[in-house]
Amino acid sequence: MTTRYIYIMLICFAGTSAFAQPFSDSEKKAEAQTLFARERFADAATLLANAKSLIRDDREARLMLAISYYQLNQLDKALEHLKAMTEASKSPYQECWLYMGKVYHARHQFEEATKYFKLYLKTIKSDHPHRQMVREEIRRCANGIELQFKTSAALVENLGPQTNSIGDEFAPVPSPTNYNKIYFSAARKGSTGGLRNARGAQDERYGQYFSDIYASRSESGVWLEPEPMHYLLNSPKHEVLLDFNREGKALLYFQGWNFENGAILVDTFRQLDARTLSADPFLGPAEVRTKYVSPFFYNDTLIIFAARLPGGFGGLDLYRISLRKGVWTAPQNLGQPINTPYDETTPFLAMDGRTLYFSSNDSYKSVGGLDVFRSVYNQGPDTWTQPMNVGIPINSASDDTHFRISRDGFTAFLCSSRKDGFGMRDIYIAYFQEFLTEMDPPQFAYEPAPTEPEPTPQKPSSKTTGNKTQGYTFEAITLANAESALSSKDKSTLDRVADLMLQYPQLRLIVSAYAPETKPTPKGLYQAVRQAEKATDFLLKKGVSPGSIFMRGMSRPRSAGGFQVEFAFRNTRDLPIQGQVPVIGNNYKSVAPGLVTNKDLVYKVQVASSKGEYGNTAFIAQPYPMAEKTPSFEFYRYTLGAFESFSEAEAFRQSILGKGFSGAYMVVYLNGERVDKDIAKQNTGVFPDLENYLNPRGN
Numbered sequence: 001m002t003t004r005y006i007y008i009m010l011i012c013f014a015g016t017s018a019f020a021q022p023f024s025d026s027e028k029k030a031e032a033q034t035l036f037a038r039e040r041f042a043d044a045a046t047l048l049a050n051a052k053s054l055i056r057d058d059r060e061a062r063l064m065l066a067i068s069y070y071q072l073n074q075l076d077k078a079l080e081h082l083k084a085m086t087e088a089s090k091s092p093y094q095e096c097w098l099y100m101g102k103v104y105h106a107r108h109q110f111e112e113a114t115k116y117f118k119l120y121l122k123t124i125k126s127d128h129p130h131r132q133m134v135r136e137e138i139r140r141c142a143n144g145i146e147l148q149f150k151t152s153a154a155l156v157e158n159l160g161p162q163t164n165s166i167g168d169e170f171a172p173v174p175s176p177t178n179y180n181k182i183y184f185s186a187a188r189k190g191s192t193g194g195l196r197n198a199r200g201a202q203d204e205r206y207g208q209y210f211s212d213i214y215a216s217r218s219e220s221g222v223w224l225e226p227e228p229m230h231y232l233l234n235s236p237k238h239e240v241l242l243d244f245n246r247e248g249k250a251l252l253y254f255q256g257w258n259f260e261n262g263a264i265l266v267d268t269f270r271q272l273d274a275r276t277l278s279a280d281p282f283l284g285p286a287e288v289r290t291k292y293v294s295p296f297f298y299n300d301t302l303i304i305f306a307a308r309l310p311g312g313f314g315g316l317d318l319y320r321i322s323l324r325k326g327v328w329t330a331p332q333n334l335g336q337p338i339n340t341p342y343d344e345t346t347p348f349l350a351m352d353g354r355t356l357y358f359s360s361n362d363s364y365k366s367v368g369g370l371d372v373f374r375s376v377y378n379q380g381p382d383t384w385t386q387p388m389n390v391g392i393p394i395n396s397a398s399d400d401t402h403f404r405i406s407r408d409g410f411t412a413f414l415c416s417s418r419k420d421g422f423g424m425r426d427i428y429i430a431y432f433q434e435f436l437t438e439m440d441p442p443q444f445a446y447e448p449a450p451t452e453p454e455p456t457p458q459k460p461s462s463k464t465t466g467n468k469t470q471g472y473t474f475e476a477i478t479l480a481n482a483e484s485a486l487s488s489k490d491k492s493t494l495d496r497v498a499d500l501m502l503q504y505p506q507l508r509l510i511v512s513a514y515a516p517e518t519k520p521t522p523k524g525l526y527q528a529v530r531q532a533e534k535a536t537d538f539l540l541k542k543g544v545s546p547g548s549i550f551m552r553g554m555s556r557p558r559s560a561g562g563f564q565v566e567f568a569f570r571n572t573r574d575l576p577i578q579g580q581v582p583v584i585g586n587n588y589k590s591v592a593p594g595l596v597t598n599k600d601l602v603y604k605v606q607v608a609s610s611k612g613e614y615g616n617t618a619f620i621a622q623p624y625p626m627a628e629k630t631p632s633f634e635f636y637r638y639t640l641g642a643f644e645s646f647s648e649a650e651a652f653r654q655s656i657l658g659k660g661f662s663g664a665y666m667v668v669y670l671n672g673e674r675v676d677k678d679i680a681k682q683n684t685g686v687f688p689d690l691e692n693y694l695n696p697r698g699n
């Protein structure tokens with residue numbers, strides 16, 4: 001808004017621009033004003049910088065050059081000209097003070113920025129249109145002073161000049177299948193269609209590049225030159241990446257001649273020779289294509305978006321719509337405290353379905369224009385927690401938007417217009433010191449055990465081999481080595497497991513795999529959980545839900561002649577099989593007896609997640625190392641320790657923080673399966689020690 005006002009002020013001093021190459025100072029100034037008004041700042045700066053006499057004698061031209069340098073992120077040059085203008089005149093342009101404040105604000109010199117913003121306020125009239133805007137900038141500087149010294153949970157880096165350019169890179173989305181790859185949108189040199197005006201017509205003189213979709217990957221920590229998507233996806237129009245579906249098999253994107261009107265399309269990564277000239281349309285509400293901003297597709301039935309709709313709080317608000325019985329609901333405003341009289345936009349809902357990240361320019365909370373905030377949904381009272389500014393360096397004195405956490409839970413991507421970048425907006429990566437637990441998939445509810453046993457009318461199974469239980473028995477699978485295939489006997493056991501899971505879909509299955517060696521090795525633990533995956537793959541082909549299986553790989557007290565895989569169940573309450581199936585911590589006879597990990601309540605400490613074997617040699621030197629996985633989450637999680645009390649587990653966690661595990665955090669397991677804090681809270685009556693985990697300061 002501020003820069004646009006300055007454009008109007010500056011171009012009012014000139015007539016129409018000559019289309020011939022300008023020679024006189026007046027012609028150069030007129031051409032520069034036209035370039036400036038069309039946001040061709042690099043061309044305007046080049047033209048003005050070479051017009052020495054014009055800059056020396058014409059204050060307007062020099063102010064235009066200073067602002068162009070500011071827009072080009074050349075803050076030193078901008079400040080040099082602004083200072084020279086204020087020192088050369090007793091009554092310089094008022095905007096000199098404004099842009100000096102902006103320069104210092106961009107540098108995070110908040111006290112100095114405040115001084116110049118206040119000086120600007122003193123020089124303008126009480127009804128000046130900038131007065132309210134500058135007051136808000138002063139508030140943001142105060143927020144910056146408060147936030148700049150707080151400890152950050154993340155390290156933020158620019159992806160570098162190979163990925164970013166002097167153009168506009170924005171809307172990053174991590175690849176759902178490759179954690180070394182991202183997709184993003186960019187209006188940059190080389191974009192399909194070349195330079196175009198606001199109506200979409202080619203305009204080599206004053207046009208801008210329209211946005212295309214690109215992909216970039218990292219090799220050895222270096223992000224490489226991005227590659228544009230194929231010519232049947234990118235077009236002369238704007239293409240803006242929105243999201244992938246949960247399986248990563250479909251890409252959703254916006255396409256239009258401007259950002260206000262267009263279509264949402266779906267690309268399914270078909271081979272070029274199998275494609276048609278037009279992509280498939282998104283079969284959602286028509287308003288998603290015309291009125292909604294930055295839609296986030298959490299899954300096939302939930303969309304969160306920004307919009308200006310009647311009854312909102314002001315500016316852009318965040319809304320949600322859900323698909324119920326084949327019909328999309330009316331937009332539901334997320335309400336306060338999420339929405340404010342300011343703009344809230346670019347939402348991202350973490351995998352837990354409760355933790356929301358979004359950007360807001362609420363000057364009472366932000367440091368720059370748009371800052372990233374975090375809020376958590378409380379299902380009980382149906383409210384959101386007060387949004388918290390995630391702080392510097394994720395946020396800056398500029399606009400920080402499109403924040404997305406990768407599925408590894410340790411990295412995130414965002415775009416920012418901060419002035420240390422290469423262009424208008426750049427893509428940045430954030431490295432978190434600790435795993436962001438909101439990237440754990442939603443947990444299924446753990447049902448507390450009843451106070452009295454309930455009748456079990458179903459007759460016990462007559463099969464009595466292997467781990468004998470009161471009713472159902474499932475013999476452990478033995479695999480001679482990591483490459484061994486399932487035998488017909490193994491498949492028979494798995495058939496019976498699948499039958500039970502399909503008969504009682506609410507059951508949860510814990511698949512435990514033990515390495516042959518008593519001394520754990522990273523390779524042994526990884527191969528153990530891979531054997532659990534081998535059994536799980538068989539069950540999935542039988543129709544067992546991937547969301548109902550939890551796998552873990554461990555070492556064992558005594559060596560054995562191969563890998564062994566065994567089975568246990570959860571959520572048996574109110575089922576006729578209650579008390580008749582193996583449950584960890586209750587009615588469970590393991591092939592590896594005596595392990596604390598086979599208690600009903602266990603605390604462990606997660607230290608890493610990886611797409612493969614965890615190579616930290618310090619890992620195996622600690623007690624009870626374990627690898628775990630779920631079918632719907634591609635990362636393997638690695639945990640240490642096994643304790644029946646929170647105090648012992650916390651003491652252990654503290655003891656390993658300085659041993660290469662600075663991001664270690666506590667995890668709770670009930671009957672062998674990891675659970676989140678909500679489920680832990682439901683079970684404090686059965687396990688009182690969970691109160692210490694939920695309220696650690698009370699210890």
